[in-house]
Amino acid sequence: DPKLFASILSGILAAVASSVKNSCIRLTVKIIGQVILVQVKESNGLNSHFMDTELQKLLPLAEKMKGSVSVTSQRKKITTITFGFPNVQSKY
Secondary structure (H helix, E strand, O other), X not given: OHHHHHHHHHHHXXXXXXXXXXXXXXXXXXXXXXXXXXXXXXXXXXXXXXXXXXXXXXXHHHHHOOOEEEEEEEXXXXXXXXXXXXXXXXXX
């Protein structure tokens, strides 16, 4: 669902942008088998409690797409947030 996808992605980007200053934010998309992974990487070290709270708000939307959204890595001040969902053909 393009609207759900847009809502989730904009929610992730808004949460990251509102919690960092002077940071590099990178967006990547990977297709691994039947799964699409959209990753947002931030290079200044996010507040993990804040991000967990914000991402919990987006989880019900991701679940409607049979997907998930979570902080998947935090190391050396680089935080990776991953939104994953099944790669299915759209009927549109």
